[in-house]
Amino acid sequence: MRTIRAEEITENIKEMCMEANIRLADDVRCRIEDGIKKEESEIGKQILGQLVTNMEIASTESIPICQDTGMAVVFVKIGQNVHIEGGFIEDAINEGIRRGYQEGYLRKSVVGDPLIRENTKDNTPGVIHYSIVPGETLELTVAPKGFGSENMSRIVMLKPADGEEGVKNAVLETVKMAGPNACPPMVVGVGIGGTFEKCALLAKTALTRSLNVRSTLPHIEKMEEELLLRINNSGIGPGGLGGRITALGVNIETYPTHIAGLPVAVNICCHVNRHITRTI
Numbered sequence: 074m075r076t077i078r079a080e081e082i083t084e085n086i087k088e089m090c091m092e093a094n095i096r097l098a099d100d101v102r103c104r105i106e107d108g109i110k111k112e113e114s115e116i117g118k119q120i121l122g123q124l125v126t127n128m129e130i131a132s133t134e135s136i137p138i139c140q141d142t143g144m145a146v147v148f149v150k151i152g153q154n155v156h157i158e159g160g161f162i163e164d165a166i167n168e169g170i171r172r173g174y175q176e177g178y179l180r181k182s183v184v185g186d187p188l189i190r191e192n193t194k195d196n197t198p199g200v201i202h203y204s205i206v207p208g209e210t211l212e213l214t215v216a217p218k219g220f221g222s223e224n225m226s227r228i229v230m231l232k233p234a235d236g237e238e239g240v241k242n243a244v245l246e247t248v249k250m251a252g253p254n255a256c257p258p259m260v261v262g263v264g265i266g267g268t269f270e271k272c273a274l275l276a277k278t279a280l281t282r283s284l285n286v287r288s289t290l291p292h293i294e295k296m297e298e299e300l301l302l303r304i305n306n307s308g309i310g311p312g313g314l315g316g317r318i319t320a321l322g323v324n325i326e327t328y329p330t331h332i333a334g335l336p337v338a339v340n341i342c343c344h345v346n347r348h349i350t351r352t353i
Contacts, residue, residue, distance in 0.1 A: 079160030086169025117316030143217030253313020
């Protein structure tokens with residue numbers, strides 16, 4: 074049994090919230106830089122160049138990449154041999170979010186009730202997903218999610234007969250409906266299988282996978298590549314103003330499902346696809 078203090082979790086979450094909002098992950102940054110070379114539209118090249126300049130300023134001056142510093146989404150993989158001491162793990166995570174957003178001068182965007190809509194003033198609570206894994210380590214992934222792109226996401230409950238083409242059409246239709254509202258170039262996370270809620274979590278998880286890592290399933294890897302090509306042939310382009318670089322990547326995660334269903338979720342993220350992982 075390994076003991077981890079709650080305060081250590083809080084301190085890591087605080088640092089991760091600030092880091093994720095200031096410095097974009099290398100996989101996403103490199104795709105944007107590479108996109109400038111591939112983009113055929115002059116205005117598209119100009120927009121991508123502005124994104125790179127913006128990232129450089131944010132990193133140099135330690136200010137947010139985007140004014141929407143998102144709702145904090147935290148994935149927690151906790152080893153079954155880990156014991157948390159000195160506080161409740163969820164309180165420790167939310168305290169880390171509170172400190173990170175206050176000390177980092179990050180915009181507080183969370184309202185305490187979805188209808189009354191009074192701001193909580195510290196960006197808590199976060200959305201926390203837990204999974205128990207073997208071992209005695211604690212893996213934390215912080216993925217602040219802005220809502221310009223979050224609002225463009227959707228779930229489609231397909232029939233099994235819709236098959237692979239139905240899945241592809243659902244993804245392409247979602248991207249087309251999102252258009253410029255998702256602040257392209259976007260990253261497209263797709264979840265296939267499970268249940269109504271499971272496929273949504275798969276799609277969200279897919280956004281945290283490096284764009285340099287493809288699915289280990291050959292048929293899914295092929296689908297990722299095909300969808301990226303078709304999305305980039307859609308003509309939406311950077312900023313929705315036309316061009317080839319509409320998406321930086323398509324990541325798909327799958328899970329077993331019921332004989333009567335084919336759930337598909339598409340979780341779109343703008344070019345500021347923020348995610349950072351630490352293991353304690």
